[in-house]
Amino acid sequence: MYDVIVVGGGSAGLWTAKTAAENGCKVLLIDKRAKDDIGRKISYDSTPPYVFEQLGIPLPSGKELDDTGDVLTVISPNKKHRVEAAVPNVLFSRRLLGQRLAGYAADAGVEFMYRTEVVGPVIEDGYVVGVRARHLDSCDEEEIRARIVVDASGFYAVIRRKLPPEILVQDPQYCEDVVLGYREVRRIVGESNDCPPPEYRGYYDYLGYHGGYLWIVREENNWANIGIGVQDYPGNPGPVRPVQEFADDNPAIGPECMVRGSGDPMYIPLRSCQPQLSANGFMMVGDAACQVRPSTGYGWHTGLLAGDIAGKVAAEAVKKQDVSREALWDYDVGWKRGLGAILASFDAIRIMCQSVPNDELDFLLAKGILGSEQIEALWNDKPFEVGTGKQVSSFFAGIGHTGLLLKVKSVIDSADKLYKLFLEAPDSPEGFEEWNRERVEIFTNLRAKLGVKVHEKDYFGEGMKHELK
Numbered sequence: 001m002y003d004v005i006v007v008g009g010g011s012a013g014l015w016t017a018k019t020a021a022e023n024g025c026k027v028l029l030i031d032k033r034a035k036d037d038i039g040r041k042i043s044y045d046s047t048p049p050y051v052f053e054q055l056g057i058p059l060p061s062g063k064e065l066d067d068t069g070d071v072l073t074v075i076s077p078n079k080k081h082r083v084e085a086a087v088p089n090v091l092f093s094r095r096l097l098g099q100r101l102a103g104y105a106a107d108a109g110v111e112f113m114y115r116t117e118v119v120g121p122v123i124e125d126g127y128v129v130g131v132r133a134r135h136l137d138s139c140d141e142e143e144i145r146a147r148i149v150v151d152a153s154g155f156y157a158v159i160r161r162k163l164p165p166e167i168l169v170q171d172p173q174y175c176e177d178v179v180l181g182y183r184e185v186r187r188i189v190g191e192s193n194d195c196p197p198p199e200y201r202g203y204y205d206y207l208g209y210h211g212g213y214l215w216i217v218r219e220e221n222n223w224a225n226i227g228i229g230v231q232d233y234p235g236n237p238g239p240v241r242p243v244q245e246f247a248d249d250n251p252a253i254g255p256e257c258m259v260r261g262s263g264d265p266m267y268i269p270l271r272s273c274q275p276q277l278s279a280n281g282f283m284m285v286g287d288a289a290c291q292v293r294p295s296t297g298y299g300w301h302t303g304l305l306a307g308d309i310a311g312k313v314a315a316e317a318v319k320k321q322d323v324s325r326e327a328l329w330d331y332d333v334g335w336k337r338g339l340g341a342i343l344a345s346f347d348a349i350r351i352m353c354q355s356v357p358n359d360e361l362d363f364l365l366a367k368g369i370l371g372s373e374q375i376e377a378l379w380n381d382k383p384f385e386v387g388t389g390k391q392v393s394s395f396f397a398g399i400g401h402t403g404l405l406l407k408v409k410s411v412i413d414s415a416d417k418l419y420k421l422f423l424e425a426p427d428s429p430e431g432f433e434e435w436n437r438e439r440v441e442i443f444t445n446l447r448a449k450l451g452v453k454v455h456e457k458d459y460f461g462e463g464m465k466h467e468l469k
């Protein structure tokens, strides 16, 4: 019998497992991948460097490190307005850093079970008490038990989505809260205004790409990493065509392509966290808990930071021999009152940026409503401020863009309410129902004011067969 089973060896699972083991737990980490594939993922491969300092681990170096930067240019949909902001950035090898994290976990005593797919939870008396797992080489199935099961299986959240509402309160899955990711690494063959120049120490981010964003960064030897997150609204064009059109229309980018593809999975839950992060015998971290940064889709570092709290809380609960929802609640509190509050406020901005027409996004950048200060906050996990509602009102009054003024005011108001609500997350599960009612109300009102419609989508049946368009 294990103290903790962690399902999934991405950044979130590896750090949770390491932290729980370091704090005295007997931990098993199960992943469907082979050992050498741990960490492997096609992504932009970028992360803010502060996470390494915060967790006390060395920054990527040697083969792990692809590049570093300290600046970002956000470009409006009509390409006429550019906002530059100080955004420290590390580009790294996901696989090599994943292997380093796996090494930390192994050193802390974590046992690994590779090539094993978890197919669901084992539930007894309202508690998650283990997992059902299938060994991919032998096809044998077995039940493995633990005091706490941590779902770190990424977007598909193999345990979370199988828990009934009496154990776990979950949000519906709206496709508008998901982006489809894709990237290509193409040869740079010249210079153009749309491609960062050789000396530029950062990347360009284009807004207004089908409810998402497109990035381009120069890599070594004249390669450009070009990628996209396209909002999964009904009828979206998929992520491949927009990247190829951008590259083909850009005289600086040639047809030679070193790598192309999506992550596994290609989906990013672009929203703030699930409302309830722990239950009896259960916790979730990373994409499985929707703990990404909604402004950029970065979930590598947020998973590590969530895992740091979850691992410590799990170990404390095991020591006290109480793995009830009450005993694990400190994880909910730790996340929601910390980075979770900031990311929840970013979610209001994300919903606005995805819903307003491109000419309004142009306007927000042109007039500095989304200026350097705001971009710096949204890309560096700092609380977001657009000045006071009054300042914004007087600013817009001179311009007379009343419709947009009302939207921006609602968004600022909602961002502020979400931030405060998360900072005041209840001390115990007793206050959860009311807290969650308020949270849902803020999002519902915001969507109503912005005229945003959402659609539920089951990614776990048909959705899994989604092909790259």
Ligand SMILES: Cc1cc2nc3c(=O)[nH]c(=O)nc-3n(C[C@H](O)[C@H](O)[C@H](O)COP(=O)(O)OP(=O)(O)OC[C@H]3O[C@@H](n4cnc5c(N)ncnc54)[C@H](O)[C@@H]3O)c2cc1C
Pocket: 007, 008, 009, 010, 011, 012, 013, 030, 031, 032, 033, 038, 039, 041, 042, 043, 044, 045, 046, 047, 116, 117, 118, 119, 152, 153, 154, 155, 156, 158, 180, 181, 182, 183, 227, 262, 263, 264, 265, 266, 267, 268, 285, 286, 287, 288, 292, 297, 298, 299, 300, 301, 303
């Ligand atoms: C194209 C693209 C670009 C991106 N760019 C960036 C970026 O630049 N920076 C950034 O921070 N984030 C980026 N992201 C998002 C980032 O990749 C994720 O947020 C992050 O990987 C989430 O980490 P995780 O540990 O929660 O899950 P994952 O990394 O998805 O890891 C989940 C693990 O669980 C395992 N698993 C899944 N199901 C099972 C099962 N049933 N049984 C056993 N094991 C299972 C998987 O094999 C995997 O090892 C990008 C995503 C995409 C798609």
